[in-house]
Amino acid sequence: MSASGSMDMYHKDFFDLDSLKEGFDVELKTALGRDKKGAVPESFWETYSAMANTSGGIIILGAQEKDESVVYHNLPKYGQMIQDIWNNLNNPKKVSVNILQNRNIKPKTYEGKNIIVVTVPQASRKQRPVYIGTNPLEGTYQRQNEGDYRCQPELVKQMLGEQANDTRDAVILENFTIDDIDKESYRIYRQQFSNLKPNHPFNECDEKEFLRQIGGWKRNRQNGKEGLTLAGLLMFGKFRSILDAVPNYIVDYQERENTDTRWVDRITLDGSWSGCLYDFYRTVMKKLSADLKVPFKLNGDERIEDTPVHEALREALVNTIIHADxxxxxxxxxxxxxxxxxxxxxxxxxxxxPEAIRGGISDCRNRNLQKMFQFIGLGEQAGSGFPKIYQNWQMQHWREPMLEERHGSNQTVFILKMTSLLPEEVLGALKSEFGESFRDLVNVERLAMVTAYSEGCVNHSRLKELSREHPHDITISLHNLVKQGLLASEGSGRNTFYYIPGRHPMGDEIFGGEICPKYSSEHLDNSSEHLDNSSEHLDNSSEHLDNSSEHLDNSSEHLATLRDIAEPVKSVKKASKALMESTIMELCSGRHLTIEELSSLLNRNKDTLRTHYIIPLLHKGKLEQKYKNVTTHPNQKYRAVDEKERE
Incomplete structure (x- = not known):
């Protein structure tokens, strides 16, 4: 990389590694080979697969991190290495698909040394999973915490399903009939349709034909079979019928008075209502719009109750419903x-x-559900939903919405905050706490501190969304704030986040980080019960237990108990999966343990534990993280969730 525009190949405004690492997922590889002249390491392909299946990233060959700095190595054979990459990209026995173009692989010169920079884009739905070899179940990787991890078979199958199906809700359900429809919900929908479109020919149809016209009933023209579609059942079905077809189906609304996760009002599947999506939308939308403190408009003398905020909430709710898996x-x-x-x-x-926020492109997971809502005037046309929400929220001078994909738990989160970009009360609090130090800050630094105060923490990408500052200037500003003691930081690279000293962002995560229990969204709550300090027997050190017992409390009896629990696994080279999982659960019962401590107790490699046991147990809801909204926390710990909590 030359000093003049080292990263101009991705974004002209990136010209230093610090900015690059905080703005993108970056992987450095020495890539010297046996002769020290350059060779593509096998791990390159794992990273290629992982980045393509996640959010993309940048691989730099000829570089390594050492003592918190980057050391570059000269690659005399860089030309041959680039050719080897292209040859393997186009070899179906090596990798499933080539998603790179010429501009994605470039040789660079930095400090007189030849290196290679490879930009891996995010693969499209039709390209995923991107995998190594010929077996997707064994060769698919994903990025987690700046590491490459083999995907669980369930996640690979989900990717394959997404790849094959343009819409997930058009399937005909066998042995389901019109009797599985909740007649009252269906009647109200037809009435709403008729009120909106009184002269529409669909109004003349009988029950089954109307349902067919809107996508809820379907006939297979090849074999003559017909029946209720998944969309029809989800939209209008009876409670038990929906669960018979979709066992994991859960819809949940919670109203909370403050950052405490205990709800004061709730709608979920308790058997007291139909449980269908149409009724869920109608009920939840009324509750979302109740008591909205936004000014109404006048059209002449007539008060218009429907404001841009109502419109944004409708769009967000419909968007959540039609895009859900x-x-x-x-x-x-x-x-x-x-x-x-x-x-x-x-x-x-x-x-x-970025494409979703920009608009103009639509790829709805449930297109029949989308059409059903559009028939009654709900949901924007293709690709305009998110831009409308962002625009309407901006009109209120509120903070930019937060859109996040959580790859580890396979979910999408969208948060709309009703707070000003620079709230007077926050400015007053920061001025009171930091005095002249805060008053002397430039605009982007003030914005960073206000965001950290208002949202709990801030990172490079969030500040880039909120300001128009150069990414390099954002990096410098954040680092300066840390040097001045105005912000504290944790994590590294793209996972670095910043917060107000003394206000660590662990207590206000409405969706509980990336944990996804199977049966109850209540367990996503960041309840103080789950963070009970009385069960913490470990300090923040991450050294191994064998080296020191100070990570546990001062009771040697406690340490001996843990070692006794771990002995059946530690004493053998190979333990069954069932034994491994039960031992981990017992070790983490009533206490939080780090991956390092588990590794030492069980005498197992950390990466193996994380990939094959910790992550699957998190997905099943059997383990929970201590720092739920900071999944990359350097002192992350895990606690077992007992059966009663999972019910």
Missing amino acids: YSGNCSLLVVKRPDLFGFRNPGLMRIPK
């Missing part, structure tokens, strides 16, 4: 608080986040 293991969850609205749906986005 109802085969997933976590609930569709909507949260209302006095300061925000939160929406979470199972399933990742089908198009990259």
Whole structure:
């Protein structure tokens, strides 16, 4: 990389590694080979697969991190290395698909040394999973915490399903009939349709034909079979019928008075209502819009109750419903608080986040559901939903919405905060706490501190969303604030986050980080019960237990108990999966343990533990993280969730 525009190949405004690492997922590889002249390491392909299946990233060959700095190595054979990369990219026995173009692989010169920079884009839905070799179940990787991890078979199958199906809700359900429809919900929908479109020919149709016209009933023209579609059942079905077809189906609305996760009002599947999506939308939308403190408009003398905020909430709720993956293991969850609205749906986005926010491209997971809502005037046309929400929120001078994909738990989160970009009360609090030090800050630094105070923490990408500053200037500003003691930081690279000293961001995560229990969204709550300090027997050190017992409390009896629990696994080279999982659960019962401590107790490699046991147990809801909203926390710990908590 030359000093004049080292990273101009991705974004002209990136010209230093610090900015690059905080703005992108960056992987450095020595790549010297046996002769020290350069060779593509086998791990390159794992990273290629992982980045393509996650959010993309940058691989730099000829570089390594050493003592918190980067050391570059000369690669005399860089030309041959680039050719080797191209040869393998186009070899179907090596990798499933080539998603790179010429501009994605470039040789660079930095400090007189030849290196190679490879930009890996995020793969499209039709390209995923990107895998090594010929077996997707064994060769698919994903990025987690700046590491490459083999995907669990369930996640690979989800990717394959997304790849093959343009719409997930058009399937005909065998042995389901019109009797599985909740007649009252269906009647109200037809009435709403008729009120909106009184002269529409669909109004003349009988029950089954109307349902067919809107996508709820279907006839297979090849074999003559016909029946209720998944969309028809989800939209209008009876409670028990929906669960018979979709066992993991959960919709949940929670109203909370403050950052405490205990709800004061809730709608979920308790058997007291139909449970269908149309009724869920109607009921939840009324509750979301109740008591909205936004000014109404006048059209002449007539008061217009429908404001841009109402429109944004309608769009966000419909968007959550029609994009959800109802085969997933976590609930569709909507949260209302006095300061925000939160929406979470199972399933990742089908198009990259920047394209969704920019608009113009649509790839809806449930297109029949989308059409059903559009028939009654709900939901924007293709690709205009997110731009409308962002625009309407901006009109109120509120903070930019937060859109996040959580790859580890296969869910999408969207948060709309009703707070000003620079709230007077926050400015006053910061001025009071930091005095002249805060008053002397430049605009982007003040914005960073206000965001950290208002949202709990701030990172490079969030500040880039909120300001128009140069990414390099954002990096410098954040680092300066840390040097001045005005912000504290944790994590590294793209996972670095900043917060007000003394206000660590662990207590206000409405969706509980990336944990996705199977049966109850309540367990996503960041309840103080789950962070009970009385069960913490470990300090923040990450050294191994064998080297020191100071990580545990001062009781040697306690340490001996843990070692006794771990002995059946530690004493053998190979333990069954069932024994491994039960031992981990017992070790983490009533206490939080780090991956390092588990590794030492069990005498197992950390990466093996994380990939094959910790992550699957998290997905099943059997383990929970201590720092739920900071999944990359350097002192992350795990605690077992007992059966009663999972019910």
